[in-house]
Amino acid sequence: MQPVLNIEDVKRVEVALTRVGVSVSELMHRAGFAAAQEVLSLPGAETVVVLAGMGNNGGDGWVAAETLKSKGMAVQVVTPVNPDDLRGDLARVVAQAAVGAGVPIIVGPSRSELEALLDKTDVVLDCMLGTGFEGAPRAPFDIWIECLNASGARVVAVDVPSGLSAQTGFAPGPCVVADMTVTMLALKPGLLADRGRDVCGSIVVAPLAEQTAQLVVEADPVAWRAELDDYLDVLVEPSAAVDKFSRGSVLVVGGSNRFPGAPIMAARAAARAGAGYVTLAVPESIAALVQTQVLEIPVVGLPCDADGIFVERAADRIERLAESNTATLVGPGMRVTPGTMSVVSALINSKAPLVIDADGLNSLAHITHGQLDEYPEMLRRSRPLVLTPHQRELARLIGQDTAPTSLVGQLEAARRIIWSNGGSELAIVAKGSATGCVGVERAILPKPGPAALATAGSGDVLGGIIASLLAQKGGNVDDLPLVCALACEIHGLAGSIAAERFGSRGVMAGDIIDVLGIATDTIEEHCYYPEAVLADGE
Numbered sequence: 117m118q119p120v121l122n123i124e125d126v127k128r129v130e131v132a133l134t135r136v137g138v139s140v141s142e143l144m145h146r147a148g149f150a151a152a153q154e155v156l157s158l159p160g161a162e163t164v165v166v167l168a169g170m171g172n173n174g175g176d177g178w179v180a181a182e183t184l185k186s187k188g189m190a191v192q193v194v195t196p197v198n199p200d201d202l203r204g205d206l207a208r209v210v211a212q213a214a215v216g217a218g219v220p221i222i223v224g225p226s227r228s229e230l231e232a233l234l235d236k237t238d239v240v241l242d243c244m245l246g247t248g249f250e251g252a253p254r255a256p257f258d259i260w261i262e263c264l265n266a267s268g269a270r271v272v273a274v275d276v277p278s279g280l281s282a283q284t285g286f287a288p289g290p291c292v293v294a295d296m297t298v299t300m301l302a303l304k305p306g307l308l309a310d311r312g313r314d315v316c317g318s319i320v321v322a323p324l325a326e327q328t329a330q331l332v333v334e335a336d337p338v339a340w341r342a343e344l345d346d347y348l349d350v351l352v353e354p355s356a357a358v359d360k361f362s363r364g365s366v367l368v369v370g371g372s373n374r375f376p377g378a379p380i381m382a383a384r385a386a387a388r389a390g391a392g393y394v395t396l397a398v399p400e401s402i403a404a405l406v407q408t409q410v411l412e413i414p415v416v417g418l419p420c421d422a423d424g425i426f427v428e429r430a431a432d433r434i435e436r437l438a439e440s441n442t443a444t445l446v447g448p449g450m451r452v453t454p455g456t457m458s459v460v461s462a463l464i465n466s467k468a469p470l471v472i473d474a475d476g477l478n479s480l481a482h483i484t485h486g487q488l489d490e491y492p493e494m495l496r497r498s499r500p501l502v503l504t505p506h507q508r509e510l511a512r513l514i515g516q517d518t519a520p521t522s523l524v525g526q527l528e529a530a531r532r533i534i535w536s537n538g539g540s541e542l543a544i545v546a547k548g549s550a551t552g553c554v555g556v557e558r559a560i561l562p563k564p565g566p567a568a569l570a571t572a573g574s575g576d577v578l579g580g581i582i583a584s585l586l587a588q589k590g591g592n593v594d595d596l597p598l599v600c601a602l603a604c605e606i607h608g609l610a611g612s613i614a615a616e617r618f619g620s621r622g623v624m625a626g627d628i629i630d631v632l633g634i635a636t637d638t639i640e641e642h643c644y645y646p647e648a649v650l651a652d653g654e
Contacts, residue, residue, distance in 0.1 A: 121335055133328070148210070151176060151322075163189070167260055170202060200212065230259075235268070252289025261278060261290040271317075286310060286522065294316055301332065302332045302337070309548070309564075351602070351640055364584070367395050368444075368583070369445065393441075396414070402424055434446075443468060444463060448474045469499045470500070502545060502582055510529050553600040578603060614628050
């Protein structure tokens with residue numbers, strides 16, 4: 117796994133490095149050299165333009181330019197001011213050194229001059245605005261960014277694409293769209309979420325010092341970015357010695373007259389993701405309709421009101437059903453009434469591993485008056501409990517007036533609940549454009565899925581996958597956030613496969629369900645036989 121640090125923590129690592137003998141000057145020289153090395157590795161790169169800002173990010177660019185010139189590359193630096201007028205001492209020194217080494221410069225070009233220059237270059241090194249930048253770029257950088265994005269040059273961003281917040285992933289003004297981002301010391305959350313997903317391209321982490329790995333871990337990463345190999349320990353080992361019962365059983369509880377489809381999708385997803393036996397408990401008013409849509413899945417109709425919503429006396433029956441299954445999912449399409457709140461309360465008190473999604477979460481928010489973090493005893497149980505809120509549901513659970521708008525905000529909100537509980541049996545899958553699987557000890561960031569997942573019912577599918585994985589592991593989970601992250605990876609890969617078949621805007625939740633088995637097999641093959649999978653993809 118790769119650690120992800122908040123920007124303030126990155127600064128602390130830089131200070132810690134100076135204390136072990138790596139000076140700020142040495143860090144700048146190593147950063148510039150790392151960026152230059154990535155440019156040198158690009159095929160067909162012969163001419164390079166460095167867009168240098170006025171701070172340390174610009175200093176990295178000056179070092180890179182001098183390095184590239186020493187390797188025989190045709191390089192020019194574009195700077196808003198003469199190197200002698202740079203205010204930062206270190207940036208001024210390295211700029212003067214580059215000029216002394218014969219690096220040609222262009223000071224404050226007009227828009228037409230810059231456009232003509234960029235049109236003739238192979239690669240542009242973006243060193244305008246660094247990780248400390250927030251807000252919208254101002255002149256001349258706003259103009260430079262527009263010119264760069266309109267050019268046909270390949271772009272390598274140093275540390276962060278200029279205009280993007282490395283902390284939040286927001287870009288309120290013009291933002292560089294890079295083909296590659298060489299980020300220093302560690303990943304930052306803004307590179308992995310929201311606008312960062314669109315503009316960073318491939319991301320390369322340059323550690324800069326041998327002490328970095330230890331210091332980054334000591335800085336307490338805000339999250340860890342998972343790689344496929346990390347899931348090896350939580351995959352269910354393939355075996356032919358199985359039957360439908362040994363593969364685990366899932367109970368899906370949900371539905372109403374208004375939303376009969378949500379629990380159907382969740383149940384089908386649980387089955388497609390590998391559970392050997394799935395049972396669907398729905399209000400009796402829709403049981404016959406639901407059964408026609410899931411021929412392989414038994415449907416149990418339970419007491420409901422005139423709107424087809426569970427009434428309180430359904431709770432005892434649902435709790436008994438849960439006890440006879442390996443894992444339970446509650447919430448899809450269920451609505452929020454005293455009856456559904458009784459169902460959620462009963463299942464929380466049950467002994468079965470439990471996933472709470474959709475209206476199950478909204479019922480939980482009503483039960484706790486939007487202060488779930490003030491009722492930690494409600495969620496303390498001996499078996500796994502997974503909450504899967506999207507941003508608005510997460511806000512309701514903790515009484516926030518506005519939903520968290522960034523990945524960091526999602527993680528902070530989830531941790532309010534997790535840390536109030538303090539138990540390793542609880543995990544929160546905080547869903548967004550990037551999803552964080554948060555446990556008491558760490559948060560794991562699975563690879564985000566494609567935009568095709570942004571479709572109605574996609575969350576129901578994810579809930580079914582999580583319940584299925586819990587069931588297949590018999591509810592015995594040592595690393596609950598990692599199991600949840602694996603479910604997100606399967607969900608994301610299935611979305612990508614479906615997008616190839618139906619187009620990025622044409623995917624529906626049912627399309628994702630249909631390819632879950634293929635996605636799961638692909639991930640398993642990568643983990644168990646990485647060399648074979650690589651050979652197949654060549």
